[in-house]
Amino acid sequence: MILTPMLQAACLTLCLPTFQQAPADGAEVKAERASAAAEVTVQPAAPAAADLRIHAGRVYTGTGEILKNALIEVRDGKISSLRPGRSAPEGVLQVKAVTAGMIDLSARLNTGFSSVEQVTEVQPHLDVAGSVNLYDKRFARLARTGVTTILINPLDRNVIGGRGVAVKTHGPMEIEARRLSSRAILRGAIGTEPSSANHPAFGRPTDFFSRRPTTRMGVEWEWRKAFFDAVAATRLPEKDFPGSAELRAALAGERTLMIQAWTTQDIRTAVYLDEEMQREGFGDLDLVIDAAAEAWKEPAILVRNGTSVVLPPHSPGGRVGDGAFFSWNTAKLLVDEGLTVCLSAHGAGPGPSSLGSQAGFAMRGGLTFDQALASVTSAPAALLGMADRLGAVAEGMDADLALWSGRPFASTSRVVGVVIDGAVVVDPR
Amino acid sequence: MQTHRKMNTNAFLLAALALVAGPPANASPGEGDALAIRAEKLHVGDGTIIENGIVVFENGKITEVGKGAPVPKGVVLIEHAGHLSAGLIALREQAGAVGESNDGTRAVMPEAQLGYAYNPRHSQVQELLREGITSFVIAPRPGSLVGGRCSVVKVGTEVIRANAFLSICTGSNGLTSNRFPTSLQGSQAELERRFAWPKGEFLAAVKGDLAVMLDGGVTRAETQHAIAFARRHGLKGMLVGSTRLGELAPKIRAAGLGVAISNFSPNTGRRVVEGAVALSKADVPFGFALGAPYNHPANLRLTAAACIRAGLKPGVAMKALTSTAATLAGVGDQVGSVQVGLAADLVLWSGDPTDPGSQVMAVYVDGDEVFQAEDDDENGDD
Numbered sequence: 001m002i003l004t005p006m007l008q009a010a011c012l013t014l015c016l017p018t019f020q021q022a023p024a025d026g027a028e029v030k031a032e033r034a035s036a037a038a039e040v041t042v043q044p045a046a047p048a049a050a051d052l053r054i055h056a057g058r059v060y061t062g063t064g065e066i067l068k069n070a071l072i073e074v075r076d077g078k079i080s081s082l083r084p085g086r087s088a089p090e091g092v093l094q095v096k097a098v099t100a101g102m103i104d105l106s107a108r109l110n111t112g113f114s115s116v117e118q119v120t121e122v123q124p125h126l127d128v129a130g131s132v133n134l135y136d137k138r139f140a141r142l143a144r145t146g147v148t149t150i151l152i153n154p155l156d157r158n159v160i161g162g163r164g165v166a167v168k169t170h171g172p173m174e175i176e177a178r179r180l181s182s183r184a185i186l187r188g189a190i191g192t193e194p195s196s197a198n199h200p201a202f203g204r205p206t207d208f209f210s211r212r213p214t215t216r217m218g219v220e221w222e223w224r225k226a227f228f229d230a231v232a233a234t235r236l237p238e239k240d241f242p243g244s245a246e247l248r249a250a251l252a253g254e255r256t257l258m259i260q261a262w263t264t265q266d267i268r269t270a271v272y273l274d275e276e277m278q279r280e281g282f283g284d285l286d287l288v289i290d291a292a293a294e295a296w297k298e299p300a301i302l303v304r305n306g307t308s309v310v311l312p313p314h315s316p317g318g319r320v321g322d323g324a325f326f327s328w329n330t331a332k333l334l335v336d337e338g339l340t341v342c343l344s345a346h347g348a349g350p351g352p353s354s355l356g357s358q359a360g361f362a363m364r365g366g367l368t369f370d371q372a373l374a375s376v377t378s379a380p381a382a383l384l385g386m387a388d389r390l391g392a393v394a395e396g397m398d399a400d401l402a403l404w405s406g407r408p409f410a411s412t413s414r415v416v417g418v419v420i421d422g423a424v425v426v427d428p429r
Numbered sequence: 430m431q432t433h434r435k436m437n438t439n440a441f442l443l444a445a446l447a448l449v450a451g452p453p454a455n456a457s458p459g460e461g462d463a464l465a466i467r468a469e470k471l472h473v474g475d476g477t478i479i480e481n482g483i484v485v486f487e488n489g490k491i492t493e494v495g496k497g498a499p500v501p502k503g504v505v506l507i508e509h510a511g512h513l514s515a516g517l518i519a520l521r522e523q524a525g526a527v528g529e530s531n532d533g534t535r536a537v538m539p540e541a542q543l544g545y546a547y548n549p550r551h552s553q554v555q556e557l558l559r560e561g562i563t564s565f566v567i568a569p570r571p572g573s574l575v576g577g578r579c580s581v582v583k584v585g586t587e588v589i590r591a592n593a594f595l596s597i598c599t600g601s602n603g604l605t606s607n608r609f610p611t612s613l614q615g616s617q618a619e620l621e622r623r624f625a626w627p628k629g630e631f632l633a634a635v636k637g638d639l640a641v642m643l644d645g646g647v648t649r650a651e652t653q654h655a656i657a658f659a660r661r662h663g664l665k666g667m668l669v670g671s672t673r674l675g676e677l678a679p680k681i682r683a684a685g686l687g688v689a690i691s692n693f694s695p696n697t698g699r700r701v702v703e704g705a706v707a708l709s710k711a712d713v714p715f716g717f718a719l720g721a722p723y724n725h726p727a728n729l730r731l732t733a734a735a736c737i738r739a740g741l742k743p744g745v746a747m748k749a750l751t752s753t754a755a756t757l758a759g760v761g762d763q764v765g766s767v768q769v770g771l772a773a774d775l776v777l778w779s780g781d782p783t784d785p786g787s788q789v790m791a792v793y794v795d796g797d798e799v800f801q802a803e804d805d806d807e808n809g810d811d
Contacts, residue, residue: 073567114601117615119608131613133650162614174653208607 010401050075051422054401055088060408062378062392064370072098074399077422082395089146091318095428099373099408100393101148101400102355103380105258105310106290106344109138109152116155117162121194121213122226124243124250125185126162128154129175135165142423143169146356146402146415148379149180149390150347152322153290156189156260157197159213159222163187163246164258166384168400168421183289183385184251189323190269194219219425220269226274226336231282250394251283256383259287262295262312262322271305288383290344293326299337308340308383313353314361331375332366342380343372356402360409372409463487464796465498465506466775468513472782474752475566475768477746486773489795494767509777511790514747515767516563516584516774517782518754519729520689521642521669521718523570525551525582526703526779531570532577536609536616537623539595539630541577543567544588553722557584558800560718560726561776561789564755566593566763571602571644571670574616575623578630579642583774585799590760594666595634599655600646602670613651617658624662640666643686649673653680660684667757669718672697674704678711687757690749693732701732702739709745716754735784743783750782772796774776 050073059067059082067084071092074080088094117123133151140305142150149168154161165175166182167190188194192338195213213219218292230247233240250257259270267289274285289295292309295302302309311331312320320326334341341361345355359372367375381391389398402408403417403426417428464486471482473494485493485500493499500506523530526546533540548554548568555704557565563584569576575597581590596604603616610616623631633639642663645655651670659666660683667675669686674681681688688708693701708715719729733746755765764772773796780787792800 111601113606113611113615114604114613117610117612118606119611119615123615124610126614128614128616130617130654133648135649154614174657 035083035215035253039310050080051077051092052399052419052424054093054095054098054403054419055087056088056094056403057096057289058098059084059393060097060099060369060373062100062373063394063395070098072393072401074419074422077399079399082393085326092184093403093417093427093429094423095403096406097404097408097413098393099146099402099404100377100391100397101402101418101420102146102359102376103149103152103342103384104142104147104344104347104355105288105342105380105383106312107142107147107150107152107347109136109142109150109347110155111136112155113157116157118157118197118208121159121211121222122241122243123158123162124160124226124246126154126243127165128152128187129165129179130160132167132175134173134175134178138347138349139169142347142420143420144350144415145345145354146404146418146419147345147354148400148402148418149386151182151185151258151380151384153185153187156187156193158189159194159219160186160226160247165173166386168190169419170418170423170425172314180384180386183256183383184249184254185256185258185363185384186246187258187260188223190219190223190266191216191260191262193260193322194222216269217268220273220365223269225274227273227277227282232278248283250285251277253286256286256288258290258310259300260290260293262293262320264297264323264324266322267292267295268298268301271301271307273303274307282299282302285410291321291324293322293324293330296327296330296333299334299339302334302339303337308342309334310342310344310364310380313345313348326366328361330365331362331371335371335375336365338377340383341375342383343375354415356409356415363409369409379417382396430484453512462796463492463501463504465493465500465504466509466513467506468509468511468777470781471767472510472512472514472747472751473768474515474748476748482513484767484773484775486775486793486796487501489773489788489797491767491769491771491773509700509790512778512781512787513767514561514776514778514782515751515765515771516776516792516794517561517729517750518716518765519557519562519565519721520628520667520716520754520758521568521579522565522721523567523723524565524721525549526567527553527722530567530576531572533572533605533608536574536603538573538577539575542591543569543577543596544580544591547580547582547588549550549582549585549587554584555651557721557726558792558794559789560730561782561792562721562726562729563774563776563777563792563794564589564758564760565721566592566642566758567771568642568669569596570597572605574598574603574610574619575630578639581686581760583764583772583794585702585794589763590758592639593758593760594640594642595630596644597685598644598646599650599658600648600670602644602645602646617654620658634664634666635662637663637665640664642666642689643668645669645671647671652677656680656684656686656724659686667715672700672704675700675707678704678707678713681708682711682713686713687714687753688715690732690736691718692720692724692728693735694728699739702736702741705736705746705749707743708739714753714757716749716757723777730782731785733783737783743781746783793805 190273230244378391406413418426529546645652
């Protein structure tokens with residue numbers, strides 16, 4: 001149907017330059033040339049045709065470059081070629097603009113309370129992958145917004161919730177097949193959420209939630225105790241607990257520690273924890289603050305520790321979670337300070353809260369287009385340790401693409417098509 | 430009932446009633462007595478139906494089955510104008526054990542045995558007979574990770590297989606909010622730990638000596654996980670609780686698991702009944718779980734009828750109600766078929782058992798008549 005002209009075109013564009021450069025294999029080349037000249041729609045014994053070809057008015061590669069009238073070819077889920085200045089061959093998928101698929105490091109597509117083990121507050125050894133429901137319709141909704149990779153973390157009801165899992169928003173329906181080989185990310189929280197269900201034992205019958213922490217101070221106490229015990233356990237076996245090895249790995253920099261901290265006091269607590277670990281000689285945490293809404297208040301604390309941030313979705317009034325105030329120029333301010341900044345939509349589907357819109361809002365707050373693009377593509381890809389596969393449009397990268405109706409992030413544009421690992425998940429045609 | 434109570438206060442009337450009622454028309458044999466029944470259609474349990482088939486039983490066991498089976502001299506032959514089948518078997522019940530079948534203090538209790546929760550004299554159990562159910566698997570209520578060992582019990586009498594299944598909830602049905610585990614990853618980590626170096630019941634399950642009853646949870650993802658879990662540890666047994674069976678039928682088949690199909694209700698949509706058809710096509714052995722006493726005993730047969738309405742072959746449905754269920758529960762050599770040597774657990778029906786309009790006329794358990802439908806009279810239930 002569509003395939004035949006596509007194959008034909010692929011044969012012409014791919015084979016002709018090949019045998020101009022390498023005319024060694026005479027017989028084979030002649031045969032190919034004959035078939036090409038006769039314009040017969042047979043499959044030549046040439047390199048296999050691309051699985052997918054997209055022609056874009058503009059490709060925002062993510063390296064600051066804008067390729068005009070570019071032809072993107074996809075083979076085996078990877079971008080096999082990217083060439084600007086081409087006219088659109090017949091039957092090819094045509095769009096106005098292409099960016100790399102967006103990445104949300106705080107997508108929150110967990111399964112709620114069944115995704116957090118509350119038996120104790122510190123559960124670094126558990127992996128949220130076991131509770132992920134890939135059949136959840138929110139994955140498809142998220143994919144429709146051009147988000148192609150997400151990090152799923154446990155619900156923030158624990159002090160240390162466990163390990164997150166990075167997945168594409170479309171692919172195999174088994175979690176082990178879907179899981180990306182990203183850098184290991186350990187998730188925890190500071191603020192009111194980890195203590196919100198707990199209460200003191202006095203004055204009422206004791207129950208499961210009669211326990212620490214009930215305050216911010218208690219949450220901080222749990223963090224420090226966990227790390228001190230994890231270190232002490234190497235000498236004192238009685239101090240050992242499940243997951244202590246994970247915390248030692250975090251101290252050794254083998255894990256990223258992502259802590260949710262909305263307010264400036266919680267951001268301070270997180271950074272002070274890292275600095276205390278360094279002072280004690282326990283190690284140096286690779287710290288990322290998630291939902292760092294009030295990072296604009298004291299950016300110097302983050303700068304001196306080299307901490308990266310993931311910002312929460314913008315809110316019209318500025319008031320966001322944990323009573324924090326999120327200023328619209330936060331991203332701009334932090335990027336200018338030289339910090340790595342990622343944006344998040346917290347899993348919002350299509351509409352004004354989507355990740356693309358968040359990038360637009362951050363531009364409204366002062367980010368340049370390139371900075372905004374980086375904050376939803378290359379910056380989160382780097383934090384996942386997958387910058388070699390994700391976050392840019394270049395040959396050899398995963399074919400994860402967002403196809404736009406116009407200039408990306410503009411309020412008049414939207415995502416009209418989505419490609420994930422070379423599969424057209426949302427077809428604009 | 431009102432009438433009865435009034436009569437109880439009047440000794441004279443009561444005596445008169447006894448005289449009028451007299452002995453039942455079909456004499457019930459005592460212990461050890463032999464009896465023969467000829468039914469217009471006799472469902473053997475393997476899918477075949479014998480026209481005008483005769484079944485002879487003695488000392489609680491079936492001694493002869495066939496169209497012209499010889500009836501020993503002196504044995505009463507009852508002519509039944511209707512269908513006859515083996516007693517029906519329900520695969521996941523709490524009848525007679527409500528409030529006693531889930532110990533919430535510990536998430537993992539593999540040594541617990543459900544047979545000890547069973548009260549055979551409970552009215553919930555007696556109710557099952559009215560719908561032709563003569564055996565069932567007593568299982569823990571969901572809520573524990575490993576709730577105990579399920580037992581096969583006979584209605585009104587005893588446990589016939591104490592250790593039929595090890596009950597495991599791999600999905601969110603095993604979680605509670607007030608003890609470990611509260612999360613899916615917590616429950617999975619715990620189960621993996623138990624099966625990594627298996628001991629006791631877990632070792633028996635891994636070796637295939639103890640079947641598992643896997644509650645696959647609610648969602649498709651959870652059910653898929655349960656199947657993968659069974660495959661990973663080489664577990665045999667059956668999947669219960671899930672409604673997402675249709676799309677997973679090939680995977681269930683590949684894992685070598687059976688299925689207990691959940692109770693159908695019009696509110697659950699077509700998923701359950703279409704799942705049964707898909708399981709049948711994929712050659713997965715399955716029976717039905719009633720969920721007594723939370724669901725009325727009639728629902729066992731109504732679920733089968735709903736599956737037939739969705740395209741399931743009536744013969745397959747009938748096997749699912751009897752012989753396949755018995756095989757899944759590991760008691761196929763005792764009950765579930767009208768075959769020589771098996772227990773004389775028999776149901777006399779007014780018509781085809783899978784027709785919801787058919788009524789139970791009489792039920793025999795181990796050769797004893799334990800239920801007989803009352804004739805229409807003014808003292809019947811109103």
